Structure formats: C-alpha cells, structure tokens
Amino acid sequence: MPMTVRDVMNRFVVAVEATASFADVVTAMCRFHVGAVPVVDGERRVIGMVSDSDLLLKDLDRRPGDVIIEGPSRRRERRKASGRTAAQIMSSPAITVTEDTTLRRAASLMQRNRIKELPVVDGETGRITGLVKQSDLIRAFCRPPEDIRDDVVEVVSRYSRRCAVRVEDGIVHLVGGVARRSQLFAMIEEVWQVDGVVDVDSSITFETDDVDRAVSAGAPRRTGPVESGEGQ
Incomplete structure (x- = not known):
C-alpha cells in the first residue's frame, strides 16, 4: 500500500486565529521554530496559511509619492505588506490534504504550488488534525529495501511470473519477460509508484508488440488519388 500523510504527519500543530496580530504570528513562528502557521476559525477549520515569505513582505518599499505600474500579484503583495492581522497577511484559501492523501500527491501539491507545508484536515469536518512538511515526505525514501522489494514483487506478479526483482539503494532491477509490450509499459509505471x-x-522483454500494432491500426488511411510515381 502507498504511504499516506498519516504515516509521516506531525499531530502537534502551531496555529493562530484570524484575529492574531502580526507580532503574535511572528512570536509563534519564532518560539516553535516553524516556517509557516495555519490560520483557523473558531472551530479550528483552516482558512489560510501565513508563511515566513508572507511576513517578509513587510520589507517591501512603500515610499509615499512613488508611482508604480503594478500587476495583480504585486498589488496582493502590497496589501499583505500593510496587513496587521493574520487574516490580512495570510494566503487564502489554504491548500490542504487529508490523512489518507498519498505522499506522492502531497509532494505534487507542494511542488506545483511552491509551498513547504500542508495543513492536514479531517475530510468530513475540515478541522485541522496535523501538518506535513517537505522534510516529512523524504521518509518515503527511507524504507528498507526488503519492504520495497515486497511491494514491487506484488506489482510484477500481476503481469508475469517470469520476472526476478532485486532492489539496491532504492534502484529496482527487473529481469524476465511479459507477454505483451503494453503490459511492460503498465508494469513499469506501477513499479515507479511504489514508495521508496x-x-x-x-531488462524485461516482451513476446508481442501490441503497441505498434494498435498505433498502425489507428493511423489514418489515405483515400485520395495516388501521386505520379507512387506505387510503381
């Protein structure tokens, strides 16, 4: 089974309310040595996130009298820079995950949105239950090789009984054969999804190339006249 956020998340969460002052947010982040804090409402539902990047926007140059042509992104940054409470500083809506979210999905969300922390929420109530950080996701690569091999063998056995599996330093070595080329593609894709x-x-071989055959069968056929010199 793929590792999920539940396997690596931190259940101790430093969160602030929307009315928390700028100074209160800074104090909380410094005291607990965190790079971001969720902003929650009265029922501990996540409504936003304040990161160290949001706080550093206070350093934006806001000299009076300057005339600056700004885009929407820059205007949002300046509004945050003038914020005094967590609600005014935070990025919203917050990007969240549940405890059942796979680590690969969580990593994808972080990379796509350029963030380092994700609040973990209850799928039904929306209340915060924890936090997962980029450094937590690395634990997926700390699995013992025998555990990785067991999962890979389970995948491979669905496609062929003629494959040998060896795992060294997280690298999966496959030797053997499958009946069809399409099976090879599908099997390798599933192996890549195994945590670690x-x-x-x-070095897997195949007996029948059903991929090229399918492409050829789906290729458009020319019905117009044959050009001079063709077919001779």
Missing part, C-alpha cells in the same frame, strides 16, 4: 523507488533498471 529511486530508479527502475528494466
């Missing part, structure tokens, strides 16, 4: 896999070294 760093790379896949495949």
